[in-house]
């Protein structure tokens with residue numbers, strides 16, 4: 897894969913060892929990851945968009961957290977239902993989803 901145009905980080909409260917226990921994971925961040933994966937595949941953007949699950953961003957009360965680079969935009973309280981809008985607006989058209997921005 898060449899350097900992606902966008903890199904999407906989704907907090908899945910990952911831990912190196914043991915089960916995931918963090919706040920974002922309990923708020924359905926695994927489904928958010930799955931939806932991003934599906935949207936990226938459906939839109940044939942695998943070469944342009946990289947998706948990575950992460951550990952805690954230390955902003956749990958606003959979780960689930962999604963961060964999009966290169967813009968460095970942080971989205972909070974993201975639901976799996978918001979993924980399509982982030983893909984349509986931000987990833988495909990460069991428009992930050994202001995209602996989710998933190």
Ligand code: FES
Pocket residue numbers: 907908909918919920921951952953954955956957959960961
């Ligand atoms: S567990 Fe996601 S920001 Fe803390």
